[in-house]
């Protein structure tokens with residue numbers, strides 16, 4: 490069965506993944522009118538991953554950090570959207586295969602991103618909570634507030650403690666941001682909403698397998714992030730690795746254990762997989778090796794962009810570029826320009842990453858920013874973080890809603906989204 494896609498005589502670019510890389514490429518290419526673009530994603534929306542933690546912590550509505558793909562291209566007939574999961578590629582026939590059929594491509598672009606890395610531990614996967622999609626962020630929000638409700642009615646102190654304590658695994662930007670905002674929630678919200686709970690009973694643990702938090706940032710940023718988290722009352726377990734979690738107890742490599750019903754897993758990512766690509770192209774982190782033009786090793790017209798791509802030519806990045814939004818966006822732009830150049834018979838340009846810096850927020854007035862020539866922390870860093878993220882989010886309406894939410898939260902020391910909403914369908918009149 491073939492996809493229901495008309496043959497317009499234009500060359501067809503099939504882009505798999507509507508994340509930062511795929512969406513940037515589709516938007517740039519669509520302006521040229523030179524290609525038929527088929528954008529395929531398993532969701533009908535683009536997700537702004539850097540703000541997942543704010544959804545999980547009840548600071549933002551999910552709808553303000555996702556954007557419908559069809560809305561982006563509603564005025565462009567050269568872009569066709571299909572919502573399905575791409576399962577495999579046939580590089581010889583130049584086809585992709587999905588549940589809704591197969592599709593021929595002239596150029597295939599894999600911008601499929603990465604997923605949570607469980608390091609092969611099935612028990613951890615079954616019991617810990619990841620945060621790699623907006624659905625998972627919502628699940629986490631529900632779990633946190635359901636557990637506070639359970640804690641209020643727990644029959645004894647021991648059971649109450651299980652519902653209250655939270656372990657975050659991984660001290661990269663996501664783990665640090667989650668731990669910081671959980672601590673702020675404990676310090677500011679719990680006394681207001683749950684006057685019958687003692688906030689001092691809530692323990693927030695952050696376990697990190699390295700002596701330095703945010704170890705891809707500068708030593709000053711790491712040091713300050715650690716200081717901020719300690720000020721907020723987060724219990725830090727540095728240079729410790731979680732060996733297992735059975736849903737009740739976290740087992741740490743130094744032999745100690747932590748009893749907790751909730752473990753948030755932010756300990757790493759692994760590339761998403763599509764079958765049919767040359768095995769030799771797979772490399773560390775399950776990424777796809779590409780040349781300087783993002784062509785997947787062992788293929789001719791299959792490109793990989795963003796988190797899934799692994800390039801070694803760019804000298805400061807011999808172990809691949811960092812898996813961040815800017816790399817994905819810049820690779821999307823470069824490939825758009827290269828495809829257009831190739832159509833004109835010109836030489837494509839190799840990808841060169843322009844590092845704009847990195848940042849992480851820990852809480853109110855507490856952030857760390859490393860720019861290429863300037864590093865700063867604290868209040869100004871926090872405002873910088875807010876501004877950069879507001880600027881980056883897609884859609885004017887989303888920007889306004891997020892800005893208003895942030896101003897409201899800032900002025901009231903409160904968020905108003907502490908809701909447990911679960912989609913379901915009534916199956917009987919009594920249910």
Ligand SMILES: Cc1cc2nc3c(=O)[nH]c(=O)nc-3n(C[C@H](O)[C@H](O)[C@H](O)COP(=O)(O)OP(=O)(O)OC[C@H]3O[C@@H](n4cnc5c(N)ncnc54)[C@H](O)[C@@H]3O)c2cc1C
Nearest residue numbers: 506508509510531538539574575602795796812813814817
């Ligand atoms: C919680 C969190 C916080 C982050 N914070 C920051 C930050 O502050 N700053 C920063 O720069 N980066 C941050 N990142 C990293 C950043 O989000 C990624 O580097 C970026 O999203 C990579 O873009 P991408 O286009 O390669 O992949 P993604 O944005 O992940 O997009 C991949 C897309 O492919 C789709 N897809 C996957 N497989 C298939 C398939 N088989 N078929 C169809 N569709 C498929 C997915 O649905 C998704 O839409 C964060 C990531 C997370 C998870």
